[in-house]
Amino acid sequence: MHYSPSSLVLALLCLAILAAALFAVLASIIAGLLAHWDGVSLPTALLRAGMAFGGTFTLLTALLTLIASALL
Template identity: 55%
Template sequence: MTASPTTLTILALTLLAAGLLALLAAVAAGLLARWDGASAPAALLRAGAAFGATLTVATALPALVVRVLT
C-alpha cells in the first residue's frame, strides 16, 4: 500500500513539530538547570534527557492515534 502525498506531508509536519517541541523543552531544561547552579555538563545532560523524553512522547502519541484510528 502506497501512502498519498497528503499523508506523507502530514507525517513530515508532525515529525517536524515533535522535533521543535523537543528542542524547545531541551533548551528550557538546560537554561533552568544552569540558572539553578548546575555546571555546564550537568545542564547539558538534563537538556539531553528532556530532549529524548519529549521526542519519545511526541512521536509515540501520533503513532498511537494512527494505530487506533486505522
C-alpha cells in the same frame, strides 16, 4: 495538481514529526537553562537538556504513532 491520499498523509506525518522535534528542542533548551540557572555545572545542564529532548521526543512520537494507527 492532484495529490493522492497517501502523499497527503505522508506530508502531514512529516510535518507532525517536524513539529514534535521543534517542541522537543524548545523543551530541552528550557530544561538546560533552568538547570544552569539552578547552579549546576554546564555539562550537567547539557545532560539534563539532552534527557529532556529524548523524553519529550519519545513521548510525542509515540503519541503520533498511536494517532496514526487509529486513523489509518
